[in-house]
Every structure is written in C-alpha cells, then in structure tokens.
Amino acid sequence: MTVLLDIYHELSHAFGPQHWWPGDTTLDVAVGAILTQNTNWWNVEKAIKNLKKRDALSVKVIHTMPVEELAELIRPAGYFNIKTQRLKSFMNFLMKDYRGSIKRMKTGGVHQLREQLLSVNGIGPETADSILLYALEKPMFVIAAYTKRVLSRHRLLDDSRTYNEFQDLFHSTLENEVHLFNEYHALFVQVGKTYCRKTKPLCDICPLRTFKNSKTN
DNA sequence: TGCCAGGCCGGGT
DNA sequence: ACCCGGCATGGC
Numbered sequence: 039m040t041v042l043l044d045i046y047h048e049l050s051h052a053f054g055p056q057h058w059w060p061g062d063t064t065l066d067v068a069v070g071a072i073l074t075q076n077t078n079w080w081n082v083e084k085a086i087k088n089l090k091k092r093d094a095l096s097v098k099v100i101h102t103m104p105v106e107e108l109a110e111l112i113r114p115a116g117y118f119n120i121k122t123q124r125l126k127s128f129m130n131f132l133m134k135d136y137r138g139s140i141k142r143m144k145t146g147g148v149h150q151l152r153e154q155l156l157s158v159n160g161i162g163p164e165t166a167d168s169i170l171l172y173a174l175e176k177p178m179f180v181i182a183a184y185t186k187r188v189l190s191r192h193r194l195l196d197d198s199r200t201y202n203e204f205q206d207l208f209h210s211t212l213e214n215e216v217h218l219f220n221e222y223h224a225l226f227v228q229v230g231k232t233y234c235r236k237t238k239p240l241c242d243i244c245p246l247r248t249f250k251n252s253k254t255n
Numbered sequence: 256t257g258c259c260a261g262g263c264c265g266g267g268t
Numbered sequence: 269a270c271c272c273g274g275c276a277t278g279g280c
Contacts, residue, residue, distance in 0.1 A: 058261090075262040081278060082261090116277040120263085162263050182261050227261050237258070259279090261280080 040211045041194070041252045046218070049225040052245040056224035059172050064140050066095060067173035071165050072124050073115040085115035097138045101129040124160025131158045140173065148176040163201045171223070176207040180223040181205050184230025191234055191241065192250045207254060 059067045066086065073082045086112040089095040094103060108124040129138075135154065136142040142153055148170060155166035163181070170178040181204045190197035195207060212218060233244035241247060 047256085071261085074260085076260060076275090077262085078278070080260090081276095084278090114277060116260085117262095118275080120275055124263085160263070164262065168261080175259040178271045180261085184261070231260090235259085257280105260277100262275105264274090266272090268269105 041249060041254050042208065042211050045246060045249055046212075046222050046225070048245055048249070049229055050221065053225055055226050056221055056228060058220065058224045063095075064144075064158050064173045065097065068128070068140060068169045069095065069100075069125065071168040071172065072128060073112060073121055075117070075121070075124075075165060082115050085112040088112065088114070096247065097129050097132050097140065098246070100125055101133055101138070104145060120160070127159045128161065144174050148178060151176070152178070163205075167205075171216065171219055175216050177216050177219055179205050179208040179212075179219045182227055182230075184221065184234065185226040186237075188226055188230050188234050188246065191239070192246055192252070194249070194254050211254070 053193060057072065063206070069089070073085055075253055086095070089100075090094060092111060094100060094108075094111060100108060105122050105126065108125065109118045112118050112121055112125070115121060130137055131154070132140055146154075151174065152166055152170060155161050155165065155169060167178045167180040169186075170176040171180055174223060181201050185199055186195075186199075189195045189204070208219075208222075212222075227246065229246065233240045233246075
C-alpha cells in the first residue's frame with residue numbers, strides 16, 4: 039500500500055537482516071551512538087574495544103576518568119576531544135537524573151526522554167533517536183544523512199526538508215514498531231553506502247531505482 | 256592523493 | 269531561522 043513499506047521490503051530482500059548492535063548492553067549502544075557521529079563504524083569499534091579492555095565502559099568509570107585518559111582511549115573514533123566532552127556530558131546527565139543507570143530510562147515516556155536527551159550538550163536529533171530506538175527500544179525512527187540522500191535522490195522528499203519532516207513521514211505512514219524501525223534505518227545506511235555515495239553514485243543498479251518519483255503519501 | 260564516514264555546536268548573518 | 273567552519277582518525 040504505502041511506498042515506504044514497499045521500499046522497506048525491497049531493501050530487506052536486497053540486503054537481509056542488519057542486526058545493528060546485537061547483544062550489546064544499553065550503555066554500549068548509547069556510547070556507540072555518540073562516538074559514531076560523522077564517523078565510520080569501524081573506527082568506533084576500535085574505541086569501544088579500548089574502553090572494554092580497560093573495563094571503562096561504565097557510567098561511573100567514564101564519569102570519573104580524567105579527560106586526557108578518556109580521550110586517549112577513544113582516539114581512533116576521531117574528534118576525540120569533543121567526543122570526550124560529549125561522553126562526559128552524557129554521563130553527568132545519567133548520574134544526575136538516573137542515579138548512574140541508563141536502564142532506569144526505559145520506564146520513561148518516549149517524548150519526555152527525547153527532550154531530556156536533546157538537552158544534553160553533544161546529543162542532537164539523530165543521536166537521541168538512535169539511543170531511544172537501539173538502546174531503549176522505543177519506536178522512534180532515526181533519520182541519517184543517508185536517509186535524506188537516498189529519499190531525495192529518488193525524488194521522494196526534497197533534501198531541504200527538516201529532520202522532523204523526514205521523521206514524520208515515517209511515523210505517519212508506517213506502524214510504529216521497534217523491530218521495523220530498527221531494521222529500516224540500518225537498511226537506509228546500507229543502501230546509501232553501497233549505491234548512494236556523494237561521489238560515484240550507482241543509481242542505475244540501485245535496488246530502489248524503480249521507486250523514483252513515487253508518491254510517499 | 257584527496258575525499259569521506261551512522262553529527263553537532265557555536266558564532267555569524 | 270538558516271549557514272558555515274571546526275572537530276580528527278583511518279580506509280579506500
């Protein structure tokens with residue numbers, strides 16, 4: 039019925055299950071969401087590995103650790119000075135509002151949680167929604183640069199639309215289900231990386247080429 | 256080699 | 269309300 043659901047099925051068929059953040063703890067996911075801002079996931083994995091090796095993937099340890107030491111551990115993720123501050127801000131928030139336990143966020147209402155996350159310095163809409171969806175398992179659709187690019191390349195929604203307008207499109211035309219949103223966002227990243235790069239796009243063999251100019255509502 | 260990666264902030268118009 | 273420079277490592 040809806041084009042967006044058809045696109046999901048096409049991507050799912052083309053790429054299969056994405057299983058982002060499988061078996062990771064709630065905190066692993068949230069830390070990963072901050073570290074991966076404008077950064078290749080491969081670099082983030084090295085930083086996460088460094089943290090785990092030092093038993094530093096915990097709210098209290100990151101909260102307490104000297105910034106120089108933390109920066110050194112997450113260096114491979116890039117922007118390490120700014121991301122050190124962002125991790126610190128996030129842990130401050132968890133200590134202050136949730137007594138240092140991110141799991142305590144799970145009982146909260148999704149809209150209130152989103153506002154709280156957005157108020158943390160260093161957490162914007164995509165990072166907040168990634169934490170809500172992948173860490174707290176709330177049905178919040180995540181919009182990435184790839185999501186915008188893929189949809190605008192196919193003339194389904196203009197790239198100049200805002201984050202919230204892109205998000206509303208998914209929230210209003212799809213069932214708000216965690217599993218669907220989880221897979222779908224990951225699939226947009228996958229198809230974007232494979233066929234929708236800024237330079238050398240492969241539009242002629244993209245699995246979504248037949249959806250060009252489709253109406254989205 | 257240069258460009259890019261699962262953004263966000265702060266200062267300027 | 270936008271627009272833009274800065275942030276930084278590692279892979280292709």
